[in-house]
Amino acid sequence: MKRLLPRVLMAPAVLTLFLWMIVPLLMTIYFSVIRYNLMQPDQSGFVGLENFEYFVTDPSFSTAVINTLLLLGWVIVITVVVGIAIALLTDEPFPGRNIVRILLISPFFIMPTVNALLWKHMMMNPIYGVLAQVWAFFGAAPVDWLTDFPLFSIIVIVSWQWLPFATLIFVTALQSMNREQLEASRMDGANYLQQLRYLYIPHLGRSVAVVVMIEMIFLLSVFAEIYTTTGGGPGDASTNVAFLIFKQALLGFDAGVASAGALFAVVLANVAAVFLIRMVGKNLDK
Template identity: 60%
Template sequence: MTRTLARLLQAPSVILLLLWMVVPLGMTIYFSTIRYQLLYPERSGFVGWSNYEFFFTDPAFWPAILNTLTLVGSVLIITVGLGLAIALLIDRSFPGRGVLRVLLISPFFIMPTVNALLWKNMMLHPIYGLFAVFAGFFGLEPIEWLKDAPLLSVIMIVSWQWTPFAILIFITSLQNFDSEQKEAALLDGAGFRARFIYLILPHLARPIAVVIMIQTIFHLSIFAEIFVTTSGGPGVQSTNLAFLIFAQALQGFDVGVASAGGVLAIILANIVAFFLIRMIGRNLAV
């Protein structure tokens, strides 16, 4: 009786959650199989796999896939590596440690659009940006980052915002590290390299896996940073899968093709999530 009552009480939230996920997914799959051009609404009808074929054979599709994977992989390497290094540096007592931690974590709470605008106008601008000022100080020619290195620019913008997230997770885990193990390693004469490889990294295996999973889920759908800074260009040099779907839907007004791209994005995300979950499950089982 108690179990039945518990299920009845949980039923509304579970049903609402299922509807929240299933209805949009079902509509996306439905739109992906029909001709749905906003400029020509009268030309509608079932087209089967044509939208998928059109999206799959789009010249921008494979560059978008490559840019998506490059963006996700590069940001993960930078944020995990830099976050781990900074967490190790501030995992000790020193004057102003609390203030420094707040300053290091604060970029994570900036909205992606604001973050992109800050970098576009204050850091990467070829005339009065901070990088241009440094280049002029050393007598170098300023780089037009958003034109000459658009994907790298987006990688820097996203990495700057997500490194604090990695720092927060790692520093929290390091605070729970057994101090007796550190003292025993120091008494045995273990150097920093040995302590890092045999003590710190095994202790941080699970936090690193969690950071990788969460960031990958978010980075597969990066949009605001690209839209505000490069708009996917020049050409398709900084176009990822999310921006390509946006371009098909709201610039090409082809909801059918964009929906097909959305289904492909869901498949890609699930493939990535499958391997990430298995990796995290393996770490949790250790």
């Protein structure tokens, strides 16, 4: 009875969570195998895998997948490398270190839409943006970043948003660093680069694995930054899988194809998650 009571008390929460996940999934699967275009309500019925075929043969599909992988890879590389560098710079005590750390992690608490608007109007605007003023100061022509380099601009915007998260994880990990081991290495004549290679990087291995896993899962669904700044353009230059699903759902009014795309994104996210969980597990076993 004592063992059964906790399970009974937890059952409503578990059941609610299960329904919250399974009902949308079942509805998505249902809509993915029927013809359901809001502009053509009279045309409906079971179509099997036709929606999936239509989604993967969309002219924008290959570009969207490539952009998703480029965005994912570059943001992870930037946040991990720069995050480790910032964490190491702020690891040693100095006046105002706590204030600096708070300022470093503050961008993570900004909403993605606000972050995108900040970069679009304050930083990357070709007329009055900060970058345009810097270019003009050095006598160079201002760059319309969101038009000329759309995907690069999105990478910068998303990296700035996620860099504080990576920095916070690495700063926390460095707090458990064995200071006596560092002092012993200095006494043995090890320079900073040797300490970085043989002490700091191995110590941060688990933290890097966790950062990569969490960021990969969330970055597969980047949408607000693209919608707010480039709208997926010019053309498909900054369209990722999430934005392609949006175009099919709300711009094409085709709920069936959009549902098929959503299932593709779910499969992609789960494959990435399984791969990364195994990677993290191996790292934690070391």
